[in-house]
Amino acid sequence: MIPGTFDYHRPTTVESAVALLLQLGEDARPLAGGHSLIPLMKTRLAAPEHLVDLGAIEGLHRVERIGDDVVIGAMTTQHSVINSSLLADLVPILRETALVIADPQIRYKGTIGGNCANGDPGNDMPALMQCLGASYTLTGTGGNRQVSARDFYLGAYETALAPGEILTEIRIPIPPTGHGYGYEKLKRKVGDYATAAAAVVITMAAGTCTSASIGLTNVSETPLWAAEAARILVGSTLDVATVDAAVAAAEAITTPASDMRGPAEYRTKMAGVMLRRALGRARVRATV
Amino acid sequence: MNEQVKIDIDRAERTEKLQGMGCKRKRVEDIRFTQGKGSYVDDLKLPGMLFGDFVRSPHAHARIVSIDTTRAKALPGVIAVLTAADLKPLGLHYMPTLAGDVQAVLAEEKVLFQNQEVAFVIAEDRYIASDATELVDVVYEALPCIVDPFKAMLPDAPILREDIKDKMIGAHGPRKHPNHIFEWQIGDKQATDEVFAHADVTIKEMLVDHRTHPSPLETCQSVASFDKVKGELTLWGTFQAPHVIRTVVSLISGLPEHKIHVIAPDIGGGFGNKVGAYAGYVCSVVGSIVLGVPVKWVEDRMENLSTTSFARDYHMTTELAATKEGKILGMRVHVLADHGAFDACADPSKWPAGFMNICTGSYDIPVAHLAVDGVYTNKASGGVAYRCSFRVTEAVFAIERAIEVLAQKLGMDAAELRIKNFIKAEQFPYHSALGWEYDSGDYHTAMKKAMDAIGYTALRAEQAEKREAFKRGETRELMGIGISFFTEIVGAGPAKNCDILGIAMFDSAEIRIHPTGSVIARMGTKSQGQGHETTYAQIIATELGIPADDIMIEEGNTDTAPYGLGTYGSRSTPVAGAATAVAARKIKAKAQMIAAHMLEVHEGDLEWDIDRFRVKGLPEKFKTMKEIAWSAYNAPPPNLEPGLEAVNYYEPPNMTYPFGAYFCVMDIDVDTGVAKTRRFYALDDCGTRINPMIIEGQVHGGLTEAFACAMGQEIRYDEMGNVMGASFMDFFLPTAVETPKWETDFTVTPSPHHPIGAKGVGESPHVGGVPCFSNAVNDAYAFLDAGHIQMPHDAWRLWKVGERLGLHG
Known part of the structure; x- marks a missing residue:
């Protein structure tokens, strides 16, 4: 529980942060809220020699609507996500998800960008971003590039971030008015990562599901976008047989680890149960 | 208002003012705890103090081929690295456990559980110490391990405790296997078997009370400071039983007991975790004696959960026999007890399975038989009473x-x-x-x-x-x-069946009334959050008629507190609480003599009334305890020594x-x-x-x-x-x-x-x-x-x- 030695840097611009990260190379890690990285450092599972704190960079803590997107600065805390009326109106599933992350103290420090960029399969936001079709703005020496959340995660703690790149903002296409949503998370206690969790966004018309998107948390090395399960739902009335088939399709793509949360078979089944419950809530919320 | 009502109101007011027994008195210690003003071991900062950290085994069972401390010692800020080779000449590479076994302080030839202590790095700060643990090069040769206690006594099981493999009589009798610790039996086996052979209905179930940990919020820690000139050791630590620690330190270090000062300051929870003696305590003491400066050791959370005393791990085959109408006729229990690598259970010495024989519970069960087999496995040692009296949670669960x-x-x-x-x-x-x-x-x-x-x-x-x-x-x-x-x-408990390393399990209270009527009282127990400073004062308040707010309670300093066996097994109120009442009554008896002298009546003419002695039949003639206290020092009766204090060492009858x-x-x-x-x-x-x-x-x-x-x-x-x-x-x-x-x-x-x-x-x-x-x-x-x-x-x-x-x- 005693971290190794490291140097601490606190740049004030994205450019200087990028330059620092590039210059310091693999021994450096960007620091956002720190609530994933610092516990790893305390157990020396991570031992970066340099921490580049992004906290003093202006403009990374913001939520705004730009056209048909909502744009969230990477250093926006989970606490700010929860308290944003803009998000509550336009993408309410963000608030529902942020509220089941950790506890109020951690949400006050933890950031949405850190949650998305760290590549920890236990984090809740990545699967939600895949569900919402969000894209990440990655800033490097050559400027910005956009990468879809669905393409960003390569493995546990492995992402599309190139050396020196920083995830600076998240762009979320605003779901249609009247959409139904639900984020359902099973955890052992407050502060725990999910045993399994599911994010669901659907639209309904005349009792028929017209679109669906599903993300699954912590049941593989990466967050999972359950495209096939969602495809099965579209065009149905969300009848029992269809939902059963979608749940089976979602369960089929999971590859969870066995850990103290339970054996793999349990976590796969819980992904199914969470999906079923999230879908149930989404359906109730959807304006038909 | 009539006279009787006035008297009743007066008595009620005087009773309320005492905040004695039965009062929902607010905890006085919370004034400092809720303001972050408690003083714990880790708050201690002494001039020149060094910090220790352990190199721990990654293996559950392995032979140590070599330990090379060269790289660690070369790190700037590292002062010393202790290994078993350093402790062995001092006879300190093993220490006695409360259960009659010995436990490695630093592993010598083998490690027996994951995270076992292998070397102790002492450095100028906590971070350097931690860095240096990664620079101690230990070569291990992994050995097959035993995790399942049911496999411990198989004929071909690997022998874990090679240090005692030929010692087939253990602290509690014969050992059936090198991995067997003891067998303990109680009850009438023959009569019980007889009942089971003929009962209408019997049940038999394997009930597992699984391994867990008391996990107090404050981990185990110590600061040792040895004064080479005086030859005196001061040891601050998270001790539920500071006096016993002093005696044990004296016995294993050879330092005379009066030159050891053990102090348990505020403690952030114990739940049994802080009863035993741990390698960290010993290493901080050795480090300070060798280096002549204070050495601090503070466990981190993972060390606490994985090395210092676990609880439970009892596998209880439990049987009941009954009539078909539901009258229980007999109980038969066999326990396989997993003690880990060393038998470091914190039980009274004669009770290798604690008070497991309370397992007949609240029921009138005519015959019963209990047998317990303790075995070694490649897990951390312990088996402490986690928020319970010794093995009572296990017994009641059964x-x-x-x-x-x-x-x-x-x-x-x-x-x-x-x-x-x-x-x-x-x-x-x-x-x-x-x-x-x-x-x-x-x-x-x-x-x-x-x-x-x-x-x-x-x-x-x-x-x-x-x-x-x-x-x-x-x-x-x-x-x-x-x-x-x-x-x-x-x-x-009663001396006839309860002792720890031969020390009878009495407890004590010393009460001293000052001339102005306020009080300091000290007990041999040690609160870890139980609120002793509040409750002991309430006992004295009621017994002596002095407001609880005028009574200060002190525990934990072995120089000032009377000897006691400490706080665990819900013993503070039953034993030290009793000592407190008895000591208060000694004071009250003397106070009565003084009051009689002051009122110029015979002692027998006085009666106690809440906070005073009054003359029977003349309630307006009285002396309060406060007045008596002043007289006790300044105008005692002839032939009575001045002062007003008492001590009681209480040995409970049951x-x-x-x-x-x-x-x-x-x-x-x-x-x-x-x-x-x-x-x-x-x-x-x-x-x-x-x-x-x-x-x-x-x-x-x-x-x-x-x-x-x-x-x-x-x-x-x-x-x-x-x-x-x-x-x-x-x-x-x-x-x-x-x-x-x-x-x-x-x-x-x-x-x-x-x-x-x-x-x-x-x-x-x-x-x-x-x-x-x-x-x-x-x-x-x-x-x-x-x-x-x-x-x-x-x-x-x-x-x-x-x-x-x-x-x-």
């Missing part, structure tokens, strides 16, 4: 689960079966089949009060309806009703036997295995109640720990002996969100042998709570013929039960 299994086999209601077999109020003092003398109890009254309060009959009716609805597919929830009626045995009736209502989501506690009602009878608010706090805390143990808290090992989940990420420490709401209640059946009739309460809720939760879970699935479901009842395990029973479609 009887309270077994009686439910019997009820199911008989087709009887579990509450009714208990009532049918209760020891009756008129049978006290009751001699149990396994050798205890229960001091007092009124179980029928408590059970009836509890059943009425919870609405037992209505709950069973609701459950029957819900079960039908479940069968019809209308709900996916199962409702369970848990019952536990426990009898504890606390307050160790244990005390608190009891209680607990009920739990639980709803379980079959599809996820998540269990939700709807209600939990706890009726406790701890005899005389000193501070109802503190009792309620103790009950809340104990129930929360019981909830944790039953519902998910565990220390698990994989097949390689890797300790799993030794951090708060996985180790289940419930937050306020998970913790159920508690309903508390009480009856009062005083202990007949205790000076104030008090029995102790801190551990009852834990002891009674664990089986109550487990019974609720088991009851939820009982109608599906699930069989006994082992703890811990976390969600995935309950889901597996549903899977086994085909409940998931």
Whole structure:
């Protein structure tokens, strides 16, 4: 529980942060809220020699609507996500998800960008971003590039971030008015990562599901976008047989680890149960 | 207003002013705790103080081929690196355990559990010490390990303790195998076997009370400071029993006991974890003696959970024999006890399985037999009493689960079966089949009060309806009703059967009244959060008529406090609380002589009235204790020495036997295995109640720990002996969100042998709570013929039960 030695840097611009990260190379890690990285450092599972704190960079803590997107600065805390009326109106599933992350103290420090960029399969936001079709703005020496959340995660703690790149903002296409949503998370206690969790966004018309998107948390090395399960739902009335088939399709793509949360078979089944419950809530919320 | 009313009001006001026994007095220690002004071991900063950290074994069982400290010693800031080779010439590479075994301080030839201490780095700061542990190069040769205690005594099992492999007589008799520690038997085997051979109904169930950990918020830690000029050692530490630590340090270091000053400052929870002696204490002492400067050792959370004393790990084959009408005729229990790599149980020395023989519980069981086999495995050592008297949680779990299994086999209601077999109020003092003398109890009254309060009959009716609805597919929830009626045995204990390393388990109080009537009192116990500074003062307030606010309580400094055996096993109130009352009564007797002299009457003409002695029949002629105190110093009667103080070393004539009736209502989501506690009602009878608010706090805390143990808290090992989940990420420490709401209640059946009739309460809720939760879970699935479901009842395990029973479609 005693971290190794490291140097601490606190740049004030994205450019200087990028330059620092590039210059310091693999021994450096960007620091956002720190609530994933610092516990790893305390157990020396991570031992970066340099921490580049992004906290003093202006403009990374913001939520705004730009056209048909909502744009969230990477250093926006989970606490700010929860308290944003803009998000509550336009993408309410963000608030529902942020509220089941950790506890109020951690949400006050933890950031949405850190949650998305760290590549920890236990984090809740990545699967939600895949569900919402969000894209990440990655800033490097050559400027910005956009990468879809669905393409960003390569493995546990492995992402599309190139050396020196920083995830600076998240762009979320605003779901249609009247959409139904639900984020359902099973955890052992407050502060725990999910045993399994599911994010669901659907639209309904005349009792028929017209679109669906599903993300699954912590049941593989990466967050999972359950495209096939969602495809099965579209065009149905969300009848029992269809939902059963979608749940089976979602369960089929999971590859969870066995850990103290339970054996793999349990976590796969819980992904199914969470999906079923999230879908149930989404359906109730959807304006038909 | 008539005269009598005036007198009554005056007496009520004077009583209230004392804040004595029965008063919900606010905890005086909380003034500093709630402001962050407590003073814990880690708050100590001494000039020149160095910091120690351990190199720990990654293997569960391995031979140490070599240890090279060169690189570590070369790191700037590192002062010394201790290994077994350094301790061996001092005879300190092993230390004695409380259970008559020895325990490695630093591993010599072998490591026997993961994270075992191998070397101790001493450096200028905590970070350098930690960095240097990574620079100690240890070469291991891995050996096959034993994780499953049932494999420990197989003929071809690897021998773990090579240091004692030829010593076939252990501290508690013959050993049957090199990995066997002891066999302990009690009761009438022949008569018990006879009853079982002929009984109408018998049940037999393997009940596992799994391995867990007391996990106090403050970990174990020490600061040792050796003064080379004076030859004196001062040792601050997280000690539940500071005086015993002083004696042990003297015995193993050779330093005379008067040159050792042991100080336990504020302690952030103990729950049994801080009773034993640990390698870190020894290494900080050795480091300070060798280097002549203070050395601090502070355990981190993972070290705490994975190395210092675990609790439980009892595998109890439990049998009951009964008539078909439900009268229990006999009990037979065999325990396989997993003690880990060393026998470091913190029990009174003659009791290798603690007070496991309280396992006949609250029932009049004519014959019983208990046998316990302790074995070594490649796990951390310990087996401490986690918020309970020695092995009492295990014992109560055995009887309270077994009686439910019997009820199911008989087709009887579990509450009714208990009532049918209760020891009756008129049978006290009751001699149990396994050798205890229960001091007092009124179980029928408590059970009836509890059943009425919870609405037992209505709950069973609701459950029957819900079960039908479940069968019809209308709900996916199962409702369970848990019952536990426990009898504890606390307050160790009488010298005839309780000692620690030969030191009888008395306790002590020294009370000194100052001339102005305020008081300092010191006890041999040590609070770790129990609120002693508040409650001991209340006992003195009532006994001596001095306001509790004028009484200061001190514990934990062995230079000033009288010798005592410390705080664990709910012994503070039963033993030191008794010493406090007796010492106060000695003072009161002297005060009466002084008052008689002051009032110029005969002693026999005086009577005690709340805070004063008054002349019988002349209530206006009196002397308050405050006035008496002044006279005691300045104008004592002729031939009476001045001063007003007393000390008492109290050796209890018997244990005390608190009891209680607990009920739990639980709803379980079959599809996820998540269990939700709807209600939990706890009726406790701890005899005389000193501070109802503190009792309620103790009950809340104990129930929360019981909830944790039953519902998910565990220390698990994989097949390689890797300790799993030794951090708060996985180790289940419930937050306020998970913790159920508690309903508390009480009856009062005083202990007949205790000076104030008090029995102790801190551990009852834990002891009674664990089986109550487990019974609720088991009851939820009982109608599906699930069989006994082992703890811990976390969600995935309950889901597996549903899977086994085909409940998931």
